[in-house]
Amino acid sequence: xxxxxxxxxxxxxxxxxxxxxxxxxxxxxxxxxxxxxxxxxxxxxxxxxxxxxxxxxxxxxxxxxxxxxxxxxxxxxxxxxxxxxxxxxxxxxxxxxxxxxxxxxxxxxxxxxxxxxxxxxxxxxxxxxxxxxxxxxxxxxxxxxxxxxxxxxxxxxxxxxxxxxxxxxxxxxxxxxxxxxxxxxxxxxxxxxxxxxxxxxxxxxxxxxxxxxxxxxxxxxxxxxxxxxxxxxxxxxxxxxxxxxxxxxxxxxxxxxxxxxxxxxxxxxxxxxxxxxxxxxxxxxxxxxxxxxxxxxxxxxxxxxxxxxxxxxxxxxxxxxxxxxxxxxxxxxxxxxxxxxxxxxxxxxxxxxxxxxxxxxxxxxxxxxxxxxxxxxxxxxxxxxxxxxxxxxxxxxxxxxxxxxxxxxxxxxxxxxxxxxxxxxxxxxxxxxxxxxxxxxxxxxxxxxxxxxxxxxxxxxxxxxxxx
Amino acid sequence: xxxxxxxxxxxxxxxxxxxxxxxxxxxxxxxxxxxxxxxxxxxxxxxxxxxxxxxxxxxxxxxxxxxxxxxxxxxxxxxxxxxxxxxxxxxxxxxxxxxxxxxxxxxxxxxxxxxxxxxxxxxxxxxxxxxxxxxxxxxxxxxxxxxxxxxxxxxxxxxxxxxxxxxxxxxxxxxxxxxxxxxxxxxxxxxxxxxxxxxxxxxxxxxxxxxxxxxxxxxxxxxxxxxxxxxxxxx
Numbered sequence: 057x058x059x060x061x062x063x064x065x066x067x068x069x070x071x072x073x074x075x076x077x078x079x080x081x082x083x084x085x086x087x088x089x090x091x092x093x094x095x096x097x098x099x100x101x102x103x104x105x106x107x108x109x110x111x112x113x114x115x116x117x118x119x120x121x122x123x124x125x126x127x128x129x130x131x132x133x134x135x136x137x138x139x140x141x142x143x144x145x146x147x148x149x150x151x152x153x154x155x156x157x158x159x160x161x162x163x164x165x166x167x168x169x170x171x172x173x174x175x176x177x178x179x180x181x182x183x184x185x186x187x188x189x190x191x192x193x194x195x196x197x198x199x200x201x202x203x204x205x206x207x208x209x210x211x212x213x214x215x216x217x218x219x220x221x222x223x224x225x226x227x228x229x230x231x232x233x234x235x236x237x238x239x240x241x242x243x244x245x246x247x248x249x250x251x252x253x254x255x256x257x258x259x260x261x262x263x264x265x266x267x268x269x270x271x272x273x274x275x276x277x278x279x280x281x282x283x284x285x286x287x288x289x290x291x292x293x294x295x296x297x298x299x300x301x302x303x304x305x306x307x308x309x310x311x312x313x314x315x316x317x318x319x320x321x322x323x324x325x326x327x328x329x330x331x332x333x334x335x336x337x338x339x340x341x342x343x344x345x346x347x348x349x350x351x352x353x354x355x356x357x358x359x360x361x362x363x364x365x366x367x368x369x370x371x372x373x374x375x376x377x378x379x380x381x382x383x384x385x386x387x388x389x390x391x392x393x394x395x396x397x398x399x400x401x402x403x404x405x406x407x408x409x410x411x412x413x414x415x416x417x418x419x420x421x422x423x424x425x426x427x428x429x430x431x432x433x434x435x436x437x438x439x440x441x442x443x444x445x446x447x448x449x450x451x452x453x454x455x456x457x458x459x460x461x462x463x464x465x466x467x468x469x470x471x472x473x474x475x476x477x478x479x480x481x482x483x484x485x486x487x488x489x490x491x492x493x494x495x496x497x498x499x500x501x502x503x504x505x506x507x508x509x510x511x512x513x514x515x516x517x518x519x520x521x522x523x524x
Numbered sequence: 525x526x527x528x529x530x531x532x533x534x535x536x537x538x539x540x541x542x543x544x545x546x547x548x549x550x551x552x553x554x555x556x557x558x559x560x561x562x563x564x565x566x567x568x569x570x571x572x573x574x575x576x577x578x579x580x581x582x583x584x585x586x587x588x589x590x591x592x593x594x595x596x597x598x599x600x601x602x603x604x605x606x607x608x609x610x611x612x613x614x615x616x617x618x619x620x621x622x623x624x625x626x627x628x629x630x631x632x633x634x635x636x637x638x639x640x641x642x643x644x645x646x647x648x649x650x651x652x653x654x655x656x657x658x659x660x661x662x663x664x665x666x667x668x669x670x671x672x673x674x675x676x677x678x679x680x681x682x683x684x685x686x687x688x689x690x691x692x693x694x695x696x697x698x699x700x701x702x703x704x705x706x707x708x709x710x711x712x713x714x715x716x717x718x719x720x721x722x723x724x725x726x727x728x729x730x731x732x733x734x735x736x737x738x739x740x741x742x743x744x745x746x747x748x749x750x751x752x753x754x755x756x757x758x759x
Contacts, residue, residue: 065626418622423611517583
């Protein structure tokens with residue numbers, strides 16, 4: 057094939073130029089593959105990290121709530137879920153659910169009498185069933201003490217502080233909390249009164265992921281929490297009518313009037329109905345398969361628990377949004393580099409063809425068909441760019457495997473925190489970036505070859521031969 | 525010469541612009557060339573010799589006038605037909621050779637056969653080798669154009685033009701770069717082919733030897749044919 061022969065000869069004859077074009081194709085291929093691999097990995101592991109360590113696939117919360125769950129809504133807690141145990145029982149039987157944990161999100165004060173000095177510090181916390189929480193979100197690395205277990209492994213009650221928070225307390229309040237310290241939990245109720253409940257520090261932990269959220273979050277066992285907030289467990293429907301009238305009343309005078317009635321205040325304890333009130337405001341759920349989200353929501357719609365579902369994107373506050381923004385920036389940067397490479401490459405290829413307009417003119421004067429001339433240049437482009445792209449793919453694959461084996465891509469901490477909750481970004485090995493690189497190299501090479509040829513063969517052979 | 529015309533130019537004009545200056549390269553040229561003719565187009569530089577050859581070879585188009593080749597009016601031919609005409613009917617010997625720099629002597633001469641889709645490699649090789657022998661380049665068969673002298677390149681260009689046995693060869697100053705001995709050999713070859721195969725040759729030239737060889741000398745000056753001298757047949 058003379059077209060192939062001519063192509064090969066030109067490749068060998070113009071080594072420097074061909075090496076430059078090859079280097080650009082190689083660079084473009086590597087940029088596409090690494091950039092796309094990075095973006096795919098960021099998207100995949102960002103979602104996985106938020107779901108695995110932060111929110112689960114969904115967070116159920118009270119239908120009465122006007123706000124969506126947020127990791128930062130401690131000071132304005134969501135309304136309590138009315139029947140959490142009923143919801144939990146339903147989740148236990150739902151075949152789509154892998155695991156779940158109920159959470160009460162709130163804030164209070166920790167009072168400690170240590171070294172002859174009484175100190176009160178504010179703290180925000182998740183009140184949870186500790187064992188279940190650990191099973192659902194393996195995000196706790198203990199620094200001291202335990203996560204609500206004693207030396208025998210039995211469940212204990214108390215507070216687990218974040219190590220970061222402990223450091224802040226030491227710095228700002230000059231008090232160093234340690235496991236075993238007796239503390240008093242203080243809370244403000246809706247009515248404005250202060251409740252107190254004796255407790256202890258049982259552990260100090262450090263979050264493995266999402267430190268910029270969990271560094272500020274402490275843990276409290278749900279039993280202590282229920283007692284602290286007086287979730288006494290009496291169904292208001294079993295109270296005498298006067299009580300319910302008073303509870304529903306909007307004015308003090310009306311309550312005083314009710315209190316003046318003789319029957320008011322008479323309670324027959326036999327008629328009272330107990331009700332489990334834990335104070336849970338959220339239930340985080342992990343599904344067996346991410347794709348089952350729609351089915352799960354459909355099954356939830358058929359219940360009457362008075363709860364709504366927020367997906368992981370909504371439940372993570374702005375974390376998912378920031379992750380998307382970072383991914384978009386990475387995409388944008390990759391695309392920009394890619395565009396520059398493509399622009400230079402296309403120009404080089406176009407100039408490479410146009411420089412040979414005289415030769416195209418000669419071939420046309422000799423009766424060379426356009427297909428012959430096109431084939432000649434396409435061979436050249438295919439051989440050079442194909443080889444460069446192949447080398448680019450091999451090098452990219454080797455780089456990806458090396459990075460994967462060495463623990464992934466190390467990112468600036470702030471970026472890593474928002475993107476994957478911290479640490480290195482593990483790389484996802486996918487055929488897609490390689491297929492995209494091949495497609496792009498093919499399209500760019502084809503376009504940058506065909507376009508100048510189509511221009512060159514349109515001018516008369518004489519003019520083409522005269523061109524320099 | 526009793527053969528029918530292969531080329532018929534009627535009132536052909538060619539104008540082009542050099543910057544803002546209008547150049548009239550041909551000013552109403554009419555010429556009839558019969559098959560098997562061996563014609564020299566003579567005239568000073570810039571007289572319009574090359575322009576006329578380019579128009580006959582369909583690598584350039586006239587501003588006005590009609591060009592009829594083999595009974596077909598060129599202006600009515602499609603680009604595909606013109607390409608076919610250039611591939612099958614006519615061959616060029618360019619003044620600046622226009623060889624493909626990456627191909628060696630053999631491959632450059634073989635190229636027109638490949639463009640004509642001559643499939644049999646043995647037939648191609650035999651034809652190419654015969655011409656290489658005739659132009660005296662048997663010892664240069666593997667050399668690239670940049671490894672050849674000007675005269676050798678010209679001989680490659682001539683062999684390339686002849687390799688397809690075209691109906692007509694258009695040669696722009698074909699002996700300009702050749703010494704007299706080589707020029708003489710090349711002319712002998714062309715005359716031989718003209719006599720043997722009936723190939724029509726049209727040359728632009730200043731070379732008196734070619735004019736001596738020619739059946740007819742067409743004198744052109746300032747874009748106009750001033751003399752169309754018919755000479756005794758030397759074939």
